[in-house]
Amino acid sequence: MTEITLAAVDELAIQRAKSGDLTALEGLCRAYEGTVYTLARRVCRTAEDAEEVLQETFLEVCRSIKKFRGTAPGSLAAWIKKITASKALIRIRYEKYRETDELQEEGGWAGRRDGDVGLQLDLEAALGRLSETSKAVVWLHDVEGYTHEEIAELMGKTVSFSKSQLSRAHARLRKLLGEEVQC
């Protein structure tokens, strides 16, 4: 997602989208499709689920844009991301995914690659081995900047639940990445 694309969604475009102008709505959706899809991919298990979330998010955005009242910079992105997170979390809550956390073998397996690309691949793979809930919490909190209160509200859980999931996710990532040290 480039800054140029996001800048194209200016106030005038938002007003046109609010009036139901399909061209403006398309521009808005296209400007945020990468952001929405990436967030959905990070929370959902499969690419297909992420695509469904993308579609559901755009439908919701197009139908609810009239209610959007934000004026601060970034408020539209935050609003769209919140819709995305909500839909993705609903999906993982009801899809009864297999919790891989407990099923995967324990022990580190990283460190077989060199350099930043290797680290990225390891992180990517390690992230994929977290349970759906842990992955969602670590991504929403550490990358998207959601507070534990916001995550708890989105998930319908407590703040303690969000904190414990984050702690669990980091402990698991540390192990998967072979970072454990003896203190």
Next chain:
Amino acid sequence: MLRHCTMAELLDLRDGEGSAAARDHVDECAACRAELDRVHQRVAGLKALPGFSPPRDRWPVVREELRRSRRRGRWQRAGWGALAAAAALVLLVGVRGVGGAGPTVLAAQEVDELKAESRELEEVLQRVSREGRVMNGVTATVIIRLEDRIAVIDAGIAEIQTTDNSVTIELRDLWRQRVQLIDQLVITHVQQASYVGY
């Protein structure tokens, strides 16, 4: 603090919420400081992961769904008007037909029954056609075509009622077609719902 920090304590410290004891311990303990650094590095690594691009363009499906919703809104508004007009016509024909059960009266009675059937099917349709349900392009196209055909039928019904109240057989035929089309629409929605699994 006589022990090393737990992951939860380190994360609290990172978020500016840690206890003074934990902070003091990290200041003095090289191992916990290193662990906290690794947390920062891990998060930086997560933030640096590349984004994804959707493999398929979803806008056409979204656009069709939006258009369908708008059409449905217009159709429902027009449909209620047409139903009211049809009810008035049937009442008028019924009053005129008192004293003899000719073909016109029979057609009017059937229109009445078709209207009731149409209303029931619309209620079913309301239940099965959930807003925002994700559907494939083929199903969306079938639904749009059916709705378009119903809109044409509605226009025909409205026209007959405003120009010639005596053409009840033609009116009955239009109502028959309307019932058949709504029936197909319901079946399409039910099949889609079964396929999606909601």
